[in-house]
Amino acid sequence: MKINISVDALSRVEGEGYLKLEISGRDVEVVRFGLYEPPRLFEGFLAGRHYGEAVDFVARICGICPVAHQTSCSQAMEDALGLELDGPLRNLRRLIYCGEWIESHALHVFMLHAPDFLGYPDALTMAQEHRQVVEMGLRIKKAGNSLVRLVGGREIHPMSFRVGGFYQAPEPERLRPLEVELEWAVQACQDALRWLARLPIPQYERRYLFVSLNQPGEYPIDRGKVVTSAGQNLEPGRFLDSFEEYQVPYSTALHARHRSLGDYLVGPLARFNLNFDELSPLAREAALGAGLRPPVNNPFQSILVRGVELLYACQEALRLIRAYEKPRRPFLEAPNRAGRGYGVSEAPRGLLYHGYTLDGQGCIEKATIIPPTSQNQATIEADVGGIARANRKLGKKQLTRLCEQSIRNYDPCISCSTH
Amino acid sequence: MASKLKLAVWKFSSCDGCQLSLLDCEDELLALTGAVDLAYFLEASSAAKPGPYDISLVEGSILTAHDQERVRQVRADSKFLVAMGACAVSGGLQALRNFADVNTYVKAVYQNPGRVETLATSSPISDHVEVDMELRGCPVSKDQLLEVVVALAQGRKPDLAGGSVCLECKRAGHACVLVSRRAACLGPVTQAGCGALCPGYGRGCFGCFGPRQQANTASLAGVFQRRLGLGGRDLARVFQGISCNADAFAQESRQHEDQH
Known part of the structure; x- marks a missing residue:
């Protein structure tokens, strides 16, 4: 029997993509996660611009994760210029990044993904029967957005962010009012996780090559070395020694693979599996309570892992605000110089790489940007193929929904991946 | 009560930030859906209703021939069309290609540039169809966005900031x-x-x-x-x-x- 599935415009994802699937008998003959988002060619127009302008520009790669792009970009520039942020400045960067994790994860978990598990077309419909959960999700999301705005100036495309730090560091008393809301959020995330753990989670497992950052002593958010479940540990500047991008005809976003091990997975599952011990005791306990024990190999459990990371990010933001002292200077500076620099950070969807070559005037000669969703494309296709094969008797309508749900396991950010 | 206004949200070439601003109205979102029908909003919902729509919020600029066609269809399906954000209003940051040779940019990104279909320029929505209102910003102001939707639902002129x-x-x-x-x-x-x-x-x-x-x-x-x-x-x-x-x-x- 033949089943052909075609979804021309995927919904509840960020950006434009399609799914095409052809199953014949027991075989999945075609599986395509095709991205047709028109390329805006950031790496093209960044060339010739000064490094200081790049931070405002790369924010525009993504409306959901501008701080991730600003962070990876700034770190690459700082690497090239020989600057290193530490103490309060570095903590402030981690704090605004926590805000982005909170708003982005809350958006995905409650508004975009949870409706799949309960058979709703969207969160607004889900709210008719689960109003409390949706309201809770929106309030957690708002706490994240408030944090980004207070540190960065606005929720989307923060303009206080710059190479070397911030144009202006917030006064401690501006951040303090957030403590109450974040204390509430820490509690709410635990309640949310208990609710999420009761969702019907489809069964599907396979072996993945997990890739994430790792920074001993903290869960990876804003910096770290690149580690893999195959035991590699790489400096950011060595990333392209082991990984490469390649073009496929049906996607405007480049795919990526490990040069010897092939497809790999970045994002919550990889971070969780490679950094479980770095979570806070409360987050670890909540994870175990939700039935998560590393290694998690079921991609449908990513919604639970996001719930755990949401809890961690709220706790971490609270910790950073309580310890916050206004930096003596809001940013570090260095004279223009020629060089290369590399920056990596953990966008909510996974590892985000930026690499730049600068000339003696501080202008960009070459830019390389590798977002998480580009890296996950091949893994998403393999998941959809495997899940479709295992569930081919479901009937076309249900199978289509399950395949779309499995794409959303990755919280794809398509504008970002094509850029 | 009159039937709810049908609202559609469209994406062209963009970062998604402007339509995200609508989902960032955390306090107003549930109330808003009481006043307007979010009939087509792919980023938020899998339930897409067919047109015509009373209001279309259009995000993004035009970078492909396919999108030139698509925006005409959106116009035909919309009573009132709002160009939302800098990309839709003026072509966005990606319009930097308008000052250069786009092929150089394509070669900077793709090994096989010939497979990439893209126009030489990034153009605003108003270059292709009639636009009823512009909402400026990168991203748009959440308050201005809400004001436009609410004003249109109430049948009055939106009150947007003037001056510099x-x-x-x-x-x-x-x-x-x-x-x-x-x-x-x-x-x-x-x-x-x-x-x-x-x-x-x-x-x-x-x-x-x-x-x-x-x-x-x-x-x-x-x-x-x-x-x-x-x-x-x-x-x-x-x-x-x-x-x-x-x-x-x-x-x-x-x-x-x-x-x-």
Whole structure:
């Protein structure tokens, strides 16, 4: 029997993509996660611009994760210029990044993904029967957005962010009012996780090559070395020694693979599996309570892992605000110089790489940007193929929904991946 | 009560930030769906209702022939079309290709550039279809977005900020960054709407809301030359940012681009 599935415009994802699937008998003959988002060619127009302008520009790669792009970009520039942020400045960067994790994860978990598990077309419909959960999700999301705005100036495309730090560091008393809301959020995330753990989670497992950052002593958010479940540990500047991008005809976003091990997975599952011990005791306990024990190999459990990371990010933001002292200077500076620099950070969807070559005037000669969703494309296709094969008797309508749900396991950010 | 207004949200080439602003209305979102029917909003819902729509919010610029066709269809299906954000209004940051050879850019990204279908320029929605209203900003202001939707639902004219960022800045009582920090600030020629955010953080405005009416960019460029010693490429680049393809900024930057 033949089943052909075609979804021309995927919904509840960020950006434009399609799914095409052809199953014949027991075989999945075609599986395509095709991205047709028109390329805006950031790496093209960044060339010739000064490094200081790049931070405002790369924010525009993504409306959901501008701080991730600003962070990876700034770190690459700082690497090239020989600057290193530490103490309060570095903590402030981690704090605004926590805000982005909170708003982005809350958006995905409650508004975009949870409706799949309960058979709703969207969160607004889900709210008719689960109003409390949706309201809770929106309030957690708002706490994240408030944090980004207070540190960065606005929720989307923060303009206080710059190479070397911030144009202006917030006064401690501006951040303090957030403590109450974040204390509430820490509690709410635990309640949310208990609710999420009761969702019907489809069964599907396979072996993945997990890739994430790792920074001993903290869960990876804003910096770290690149580690893999195959035991590699790489400096950011060595990333392209082991990984490469390649073009496929049906996607405007480049795919990526490990040069010897092939497809790999970045994002919550990889971070969780490679950094479980770095979570806070409360987050670890909540994870175990939700039935998560590393290694998690079921991609449908990513919604639970996001719930755990949401809890961690709220706790971490609270910790950073309580310890916050206004930096003596809001940013570090260095004279223009020629060089290369590399920056990596953990966008909510996974590892985000930026690499730049600068000339003696501080202008960009070459830019390389590798977002998480580009890296996950091949893994998403393999998941959809495997899940479709295992569930081919479901009937076309249900199978289509399950395949779309499995794409959303990755919280794809398509504008970002094509850029 | 009259039937709810049917609202559609469309994406062209963009970062998604402007439509995300709608989902960022955390306090108002559930109430909003009581007042308008979110009939087509793919980022938020899998339930897509067919047109016609009372209001279409259109995000993004046009970069492909396919999207040229698609935006015509959107226009045909919409009673009132709002171009939402800098990409839709003026072509966005990606319109930097309009000042260069796009093939150079494509080659910088793709090994097989021939497989990539894209137009030589990034153009605003109004180059292709009639636009009923523009909502400026990169991203748009959440308050302005809500005001437009609510005003249209109530059948009145939306009340949007007029004047320049410079005026907002004076009202907010910020020190002038052009004078005190020697920052190249586009505030005097940029439309109000953000609340003078950048000067408030001690940096120059970089034109997210695009040129205001009768923007005297030549006069400001003269100030940048005399006070800041900017010229040639460096001066052109100040205008070649988020709103680079908006007429006043594009023309001003071209004046300086080839001068060294």
